[in-house]
Amino acid sequence: MxxxxxxxxxxxxxxxxxxxxxxxxxxxxxxxxxxxxxxxxxxxxxxxxxxxxxxxxxxxxxxxxxxxxxxxxxxxxxxxxxxxxxxxxxxxxxxxxxxxxxxxxxxxxxxxxxxxxxxxITKIERLTRVSAQEKPEARYTFDQIIGQSRSIREVIEGAQKATRTTSSVLIFGETGTGKELFAQSIHNGSERASKAFISQNCAALPDTLIEGILFGTVKGAFTGATEHPGLFEQAHGGTLMLDEINSLSAPLQAKLLRAIQEKTIRRIGDTKDRPIDVRIIATLNEDPLKAIEKNDLREDLYYRLSVVYIVVPPLRERKEDIPLLVEHFINKYNQRFQLNVPSVSEGVLNLFFEYDWPGNIRELEHMIEGAMNLIHYDEEIDYTHLPTHVRTKFPLYETFTKPLTAFSIPESEATKPLQSFMEEAEMLYIDQVLKHHQGNITQAAKNLGISRQSLQYRMKKYDINVKSI
CATH class of the missing domain: 3.30.450.20 (PAS domain)
Incomplete structure (x- = not known):
């Protein structure tokens, strides 16, 4: 009891x-x-x-x-x-x-x-104190944004016009499309280029911590609190980029809206307002109208931020830029890894045009970097160097991007149905891969991007015997 x-x-x-x-x-x-x-x-x-x-x-x-x-x-x-x-x-x-x-x-x-x-959150708090004292520099300019497609050129031209004013900017784009490149380019092209550019991911920290980071604190605001300027004060005269703005709570979004409209901030625990001169560039990785419907983004904050509204297209909508991006990333990692990789194979480039790129440009860069970790000094990137999830999606792609002489049908014979041709191509390719690996089923399955059980099923289906290889 x-x-x-x-x-x-x-x-x-x-x-x-x-x-x-x-x-x-x-x-x-x-x-x-x-x-x-x-x-x-x-x-x-x-x-x-x-x-x-x-x-x-x-x-x-x-x-x-x-x-x-x-x-x-x-x-x-x-x-x-x-x-x-x-x-x-x-x-x-x-x-x-x-x-x-x-x-x-x-x-x-x-x-x-x-x-x-x-x-x-002791370690996070210490890290943010250190990072807040640093003045991150904006490295990118518009001429470093790679692409000649009409869709990306139109976005660049629109963003360049935003350098003439101090209006707030809202950039929408899927993860990996390069939103921060545009934010930094706008800053570097404006009259604020000589001042601070500070970037903060709003989703990285809890509200209770990020409020102090944004607005600052005064000594005694809470136990252990020190006199500490927030990012608004540190970015005074420059640009403050707020990434994933929709991750902030509604009360904090309201406080942010007030700071933007009144051009003043109040530190946590303080009783006085401090004037600020900061240009806000906010980013979203989801459609802002959908974010408003889900109550993830205040409608009044959206209208205040979207004075200049920029939509960065996903890679699947600008695939003509893939060769330029591939060349750029190969050059980048050739220098970093001391390699001399010339390019990707024609088959891989064709596959890149077929792939839908859910991770956008960032995924393409990581794919090139990963391939160059598996490659010899001056070897071309081919199908075998691609990650498993891509080879699984395109298990026979390398076969069909090579000349079809091995599958050519004599003129004297009638054209085969597509299903028969596909089965013959699959059988021949599996046989070639098994021979390449001296009959090692595990290695062949890994190369094909399928499970060992799936390969054994196909071997039985096509009567392929490793003993005869």
Whole structure:
């Protein structure tokens, strides 16, 4: 039975379960002493259980008063905090930053303890402090955007016009289409080119952390907070690129809208507004109208950002640019890897034109880089160097992109039905690949991009015997 004024002892099995979860759990009893402190919390705060259990919160952490401890506030006042960022110091003086849920434990109307569930973001916080101090440079200009297709040239021409003003820009494009290249090019082509260009992926960090990164903090805003300018202040006079803007929560989008419209920001914990002069370039990897329908993007923020609206086409809509892009990436990795790869084979280039490129230009670059890791010094990239998922989708492509002399039908014979021709081509190609691998079924299946079982099925179907190879 649970006493109305105390926490019951916990069964050892439950202790094991608490130690197995990947979040920190810290529970105090009615006297403010720690009774449960799981393994993950021990890792987050770098303290042994023996340093914590049966001790009061004020003994364990360097709080100046009980008001600074959310656990004690939950215990004394019944306060509840959800998904709240907290920075504090353990008794060793180490700074810790977590995202916490803190709430009282209530039994029969009485508070008998309090619990805190924590996710560690200490390393992320330190990294963002370092990165925020750096001034990323915009490296790209419009003449470095590769492509001669009509679709990409029209986008480039439209984006170049945006360099003449300071209006907000919204760039929509699928993942891997090169949205940041356009953002950097707009910055470098504008009068702000000599000032800072700062890029922040809004999806990379939780709201509780990114708000401080964007708007800054003042000392004392929360436990451990320091005087810290946000990205808006750091980009003053320059450009701030906000990637995946739709990943921000609605309240934070509202705060962003206010900053853009009023050209002022207020640091977390501050009482005064600070003027800013920043051009905003935001990016989305999904259609903004769909994002609005899903309530992922505020409609008023969309209209404020899309003064200049740029749509970067996916690679499947500008396939005539593939040869130029392939040449560029081969040259790039020839220099990086000290190779002398001349090109891709004609069959691979034809396959590239057939492929739908879900990962766009980034996928093409990674495919070229991956192939050049498998290649000899001056070898041409061919079908065997492509990733498995592509060869699986086009298992016989290399055969059909070569001259069809092996499959030519004598003029004296009637033309065969397509199905018969396909089966004959498949049988001949499987036989050739098996011979190439000296009858090794595993290696042949890997080369063909199919499973060993699938190859064995086809060998049985076409009566191909490895003993005769």
């Amino acid at each position: 649970v006493n109305a004024t105390s926490l019951p002892p916990l069964h050892p099995i439950y202790i094991q379960l608490l130690d197995a979860v990947d979040v920190g759990i810290h529970i105090i009893n009615q006297e403010g002493k720690s009774v449960i402190y799981n393994r993950k919390m021990s890792e987050i705060e770098d303290m042994d259980k023996e340093d914590v259990l049966n001790k009061s919160i004020m003994e364990i952490f360097l709080f100046q008063s009980e008001e600074e401890s959310r656990l004690l506030q939950a215990l004394r006042k019944g306060s509840v905090r959800k998904n709240a960022r907290q920075t504090y110091f353990n008794f060793k003086g180490q700074e810790i930053t977590t995202i916490n849920d803190t709430f009282p434990l209530v039994h029969e109307g009485n508070i008998i303890g309090a619990v805190e569930i924590a996710k560690d």
